[in-house]
Amino acid sequence: DAGVIQSPRHEVTEMGQEVTLRCKPISGHDYLFWYRQTMMRGLELLIYFNNNVPIDDSGMPEDRFSAKMPNASFSTLKIQPSEPRDSAVYFCASSASGRSTYNEQFFGPGTRLTVL
Amino acid sequence: KNQVEQSPQSLIILEGKNCTLQCNYTVSPFSNLRWYKQDTGRGPVSLTIMTFSENTKSNGRYTATLDADTKQSSLHITASQLSDSASYICVVSLNTGFQKLVFGTGTRLLVSP
Numbered sequence: 001d002a003g004v005i006q007s008p009r010h011e012v013t014e015m016g017q018e019v020t021l022r023c024k025p026i027s028g029h030d031y032l033f034w035y036r037q038t039m040m041r042g043l044e045l046l047i048y049f050n051n052n053v054p055i056d057d058s059g060m061p062e063d064r065f066s067a068k069m070p071n072a073s074f075s076t077l078k079i080q081p082s083e084p085r086d087s088a089v090y091f092c093a094s095s096a097s098g099r100s101t102y103n104e105q106f107f108g109p110g111t112r113l114t115v116l
Numbered sequence: 117k118n119q120v121e122q123s124p125q126s127l128i129i130l131e132g133k134n135c136t137l138q139c140n141y142t143v144s145p146f147s148n149l150r151w152y153k154q155d156t157g158r159g160p161v162s163l164t165i166m167t168f169s170e171n172t173k174s175n176g177r178y179t180a181t182l183d184a185d186t187k188q189s190s191l192h193i194t195a196s197q198l199s200d201s202a203s204y205i206c207v208v209s210l211n212t213g214f215q216k217l218v219f220g221t222g223t224r225l226l227v228s229p
Binding site for chain 2: 004041042043044045091093103104105107108109110112
């Protein structure tokens with residue numbers, strides 16, 4: 001299995017531009033998570049999906065952020081318009097319910113976003 | 117408020133030496149505690165997962181302990197190697213049906229030759 005795949009790995013953009021981050025979860029996993037990691041705040045959950053349906057988006061910082069999961073193998077996180085304070089590493093993770101009591105989450109390599 | 121605190125924030129040790137990282141948590145309802153290793157430029161990878169009834173778990177040279185009474189955990193690394201240089205993140209899972217994770221800010225370990 002290729003693991004969780006994210007693209008792009010690095011993104012540099014100017015303030016005000018739209019940014020789209022992409023994620024392909026592990027095949028067969030029914031949960032997908034989007035996290036943001038900064039030095040100051042560590043890892044924070046932004047939103048998670050179960051069976052392609054958004055369940056909890058309370059971590060999404062503001063209306064500039066949106067996420068979609070049109071099918072079981074693809075999700076996007078969009079920031080429009082982007083701001084310098086959005087600069088962070090964004091991780092996608094997936095897990096499979098029912099496989100164990102731990103529901104272990106597997107993380108992708110992340111997308112490092114820099115907004116100038 | 118659910119919180120996970122780790123110490124030290126950073127640590128430098130010589131190759132071959134042992135070290136112990138600490139984690140204190142105030143999380144309820146508790147489900148399990150995980151230690152993740154995060155190499156620079158990569159996503160976190162799970163090292164150990166412990167439930168309430170487990171007080172120690174090993175994964176090679178990594179040994180995690182859990183004291184559910186004092187709400188403390190430690191990660192002990194034996195005979196450190198250069199490849200152990202990474203951030204180590206303590207994560208507590210809430211027992212809320214869906215297992216929401218509460219992350220510590222991590223300990224950055226540098227193993228020096």
